[in-house]
């Protein structure tokens with residue numbers, strides 16, 4: 001009996017010491033998580049927001065609002081974390097995901113069917129911050145796991161993601177999906193936020209996120225649409241889905257040449273990995289052709305085409321951006337490589353596509 005009691009107390013004690021971290025996206029679901037935690041008397045130890053540098057202005061504006069509420073309910077304020085790139089190779093230096101894509105003439109990895117953009121710009125900076133956080137270090141040292149809250153809601157799409165994620169074992173984290181446990185779908189989340197007297201935040205995502213739905217694109221601010229046009233214009237020459245059969249052949253030969261060079265120097269596991277990634281010749285129209293990857297009956301592969309077809313920006317402006325943006329970025333790159341001083345990305349992009357506030 002005494003041993004049972006001791007075990008029970010030890011278990012409770014460990015639970016008490018298990019740090020609770022909220023992965024806060026500053027969108028509807030994770031804001032509802034905070035409201036509901038407060039209602040249930042559960043206080044998180046840290047609330048982390050990973051800033052990719054390209055969230056909507058409305059999302060950034062929500063930060064001070066939610067911080068005031070967090071102070072009122074005696075929760076810790078939001079800690080903003082960022083991925084800090086260090087190596088740029090031959091490319092222009094960048095600080096955010098959008099700049100990363102522009103300087104490499106590519107699109108966020110989600111457009112190619114991968115998730116590394118959110119792993120690199122969201123998950124990694126949160127984990128790095130937690131690695132240096134004393135309560136987490138103490139917890140790991142004593143053999144425990146940090147409890148991380150993920151704001152999936154109880155709608156079919158998130159339930160699918162949850163069904164996949166719940167089986168993943170992590171040596172450092174124990175994931176908790178409270179909205180699913182509490183049976184709260186997106187509408188219940190909105191109601192919860194409203195009933196707390198808080199405004200419902202906009203959907204949080206990068207302004208050019210490939211997961212943006214056409215109806216969401218229609219309500220985008222013109223400045224976001226211009227960014228999308230510039231990004232797709234810069235990436236287009238490298239998108240296999242936009243290449244002719246001859247271009248695909250030339251692209252394949254170039255990739256094979258690079259692959260062979262790397263294979264010559266690779267040994268052991270690295271060689272095995274490379275062998276598994278031998279380049280393949282794509283058929284015309286089979287690769288990624290824009291932020292939406294491939295066309296469907298509802299929308300084209302390129303968001304730019306949708307923006308043009310639905311007159312979300314004037315055609316002359318779209319054509320100007322498509323013509324000039326890649327050339328100006330190329331020129332920036334030449335100047336940078338020649339050792340000349342170049343303006344930062346924000347300044348450069350403001351010049352290319354002024355933010356809406358500056359437009360009459």
Ligand code: SF4
Nearest residue numbers: 108117118205206209
């Ligand atoms: S919001 Fe979209 S583009 Fe941004 S990191 Fe996440 S998946 Fe990638």
